[in-house]
Amino acid sequence: xxxxxxxxxxxxxxxxxxxxxxxxxxxxxxxxxxxxxxxxxxxxxxxxxxxxxxxxxxxxxxxxxxxxxxxxxxxxxxxxxxxxxxxxxxxxxxxxxxxxxxxxxxxxxxxxxxxxxxxxxxxxxxxxxxxxxxxxxxxxxxxxxxxxxxxxxxxxxxxxxxxxxxxxxxxxxxxxxxxxxxxxxxxxxxxxxxxxxxxxxxxxxxxxxxxxxxxxxxxxxxxxxxxxxxxxxxxxxxxxxxxxxxxxxxxxxxxxxxxxxxxxxxxxxxxxxxxxxxxxxxxxxxxxxxxxxxx
Amino acid sequence: xxxxxxxxxxxxxxxxxxxxxxxxxxxxxxxxxxxxxxxxxxxxxxxxxxxxxxxxxxxxxxxxxxxxxxxxxxxxxxxxxxxxxxxxxxxxxxxxxxxxxxxxxxxxxxxxxxxxxxxxxxxxxxxxxxxxxxxxxxxxxxxxxxxxxxxxxxxxxxxxxxxxxxxxxxxxxxxxxxxxxxxxxxxxxxxxxx
Numbered sequence: 001x002x003x004x005x006x007x008x009x010x011x012x013x014x015x016x017x018x019x020x021x022x023x024x025x026x027x028x029x030x031x032x033x034x035x036x037x038x039x040x041x042x043x044x045x046x047x048x049x050x051x052x053x054x055x056x057x058x059x060x061x062x063x064x065x066x067x068x069x070x071x072x073x074x075x076x077x078x079x080x081x082x083x084x085x086x087x088x089x090x091x092x093x094x095x096x097x098x099x100x101x102x103x104x105x106x107x108x109x110x111x112x113x114x115x116x117x118x119x120x121x122x123x124x125x126x127x128x129x130x131x132x133x134x135x136x137x138x139x140x141x142x143x144x145x146x147x148x149x150x151x152x153x154x155x156x157x158x159x160x161x162x163x164x165x166x167x168x169x170x171x172x173x174x175x176x177x178x179x180x181x182x183x184x185x186x187x188x189x190x191x192x193x194x195x196x197x198x199x200x201x202x203x204x205x206x207x208x209x210x211x212x213x214x215x216x217x218x219x220x221x222x223x224x225x226x227x228x229x230x231x232x233x234x235x236x237x238x239x240x241x242x243x244x245x246x247x248x249x250x251x252x253x254x255x256x257x258x259x260x261x262x263x264x265x266x267x268x269x270x271x272x273x274x275x276x277x278x279x280x281x282x283x284x285x286x287x288x289x290x291x292x293x294x295x
Numbered sequence: 296x297x298x299x300x301x302x303x304x305x306x307x308x309x310x311x312x313x314x315x316x317x318x319x320x321x322x323x324x325x326x327x328x329x330x331x332x333x334x335x336x337x338x339x340x341x342x343x344x345x346x347x348x349x350x351x352x353x354x355x356x357x358x359x360x361x362x363x364x365x366x367x368x369x370x371x372x373x374x375x376x377x378x379x380x381x382x383x384x385x386x387x388x389x390x391x392x393x394x395x396x397x398x399x400x401x402x403x404x405x406x407x408x409x410x411x412x413x414x415x416x417x418x419x420x421x422x423x424x425x426x427x428x429x430x431x432x433x434x435x436x437x438x439x440x441x442x443x444x445x446x447x448x449x450x451x452x453x454x455x456x457x458x459x460x461x462x463x464x465x466x467x468x469x470x471x472x473x474x475x476x477x478x479x480x481x482x483x484x485x486x487x488x489x
Contacts, residue, residue: 009350016357016379023361024372028422036371043365051321051366058322065326129324130367131334135419140320140367167368174368181424205330205431272327 041169045144048127048172052142055127059275066273084223116241119154119280122147126274127172137180137206138163141277144171148281154240157277160268161185161228161246164239165279173279177271178246179206186229186238187211187246189263191220196229199246199265207272209247209265216258224249226265241280303461308343308351311457312359315339316366331439334411336363338447340378341407342454344385345400347462356382370422377414381407404447409440 027036124147128140143149145168153165155175163183167174178185178199185199189211195218197211211226226249230242251264315336324332336359344352356378363374385403388394413436 012350013353013379013383016353017376020357020360020372020375020379022372024370024376027371040365040368040371044368047317047366050317054317054321058318062322062325126325128320128367129332130369131319131324131332131336131363135416135424136369138367203429203432205435207330273325 044140044169044172048140048142048144048169051140051172052125052127055125070273087223116244116280118283119241120148122149122279122281123276124279125276135181137177137201138166138174139177139274139277141173141175141279142171143279144169144173146170149173149279150281152239153282154244154280155277156244156269156280157274158269159245161240161244162269162271162274162277175277175279177206178209178267179271181206185240185246186231187226188229188242189214189218189220189249190225190227191218193219195220197262199226202264207267208250209267210262211249211265212260212262214257214261214263216261218257220249220252220257220263222249222252224252304347304351304458307458307461308347308355309358311339311343311454312355312362316359316362319363320366328442329438331435331442333442333446334408334439335446335450336360336374337378337381337407337411338404338443338450339454340382341385341403341447342400342451343458344382345389345403345451346455346458347386349383349386349390352382352386353379354382356380373415373418373422377411377418380414381410398448400451401444401447404450405440405444408443408447409436412436412439412443 023036030036122143124141124143126139127142130136130138149165149168151165151168155162155164161178163175163177163180165173166176176183179201181201181203183199183201187197187199189195189197195214197214199209199211202208202210214220226246228240228242228244228246229238230240230244231238245268247265247267249263250266253263257263319335323335326333340352340356340359343355347355357375360373360375360378361371363369363378364371385407388399388403416432416436
């Protein structure tokens, strides 16, 4: 009797492990349109209304927990922002003059003001997020291919870049954040020389973004704004249109710049407390997957 | 045991697994503490293993893991493999040692969270996620384990409340059996031939 129980237990255990390994192997070797991916897409479509309902119902709980962290963080941020405001007020006067001149010159040249006019901005609700944000940092939103969302569409929130759409079902999509280890964004620092680099998250502290591959003697200062570079070559085009604000430089150590060619950046969008984001749906002519970084 | 009682445990576990994953994805994952989000699913799987045994623990772990992988569009089988191990070993601990100490779920919860976080990271590295291992990553792993440890006892109490009354050797069942059979289980009852 005991031997039979032991044999049964071991058989079930082996069966479960074998099924898991078969699924893992089959899924890993499949393309995006294959049966297992289709099953996933179907399950996501069925689950998304349930998740949306749960997400709305549990919002007060999330807000309560978020309040504790926000209060502590807000005090530090307040002091930093006061100092930053004083610096910026000095710059505003000069910039206003420059903006006026720029507007007049653009009018003369008939240039699109920010490059985003061609995009349809669709506001969507965040309905889910994976539990492990150390190596996979994504979020699920309640709009999919039926709303015109496509893989590669850029996503923004709070006036800053959030990431891009990486998986699309009919009524839901997954957004890979700029804090995901797989993410790389070509960026431009708005300093005097407009230095360009590659934005990647720090492993272990994803909210500390790094702009890498900068010139060793770049003149970058704390609080400089970092925007998307939006490169375009004959073969590849960046996922992100140019000049979307991404973050502010929090640490620009000349020694680190000289040795590692990098500075630290804090994202403008509050990536840990997003309830709504905007998907920039591009013109219909630019269908298909686009490159995230250049070769 | 009649037919309905036989299905009580699987039904309760199915409902528990479904609600765990939906609440995890829709709410808990969006709350971050010291930069990491809380993961309840390994704690629930370990609790089920501790309460129901190795076989239900492994099957529950497989099902919850598969559901997580499907719902989050991750590589299928990764989380299932990890959760099978967690459910099975938590169950084996109960079957072999039958730990009676009140803090056992705390230790099991810490081990389950550590296994899930480290195992998931290793699997991702093996599947091709390119990320350097740094002290910051290790710090985040430690923080995740600490948070999992803190939540282990309340999660265990919650899971016990859900499956209470449907476990094969539930204390309430034992009391009921003692009342109706004089304290002997059918397995313990001396046969007439001996």
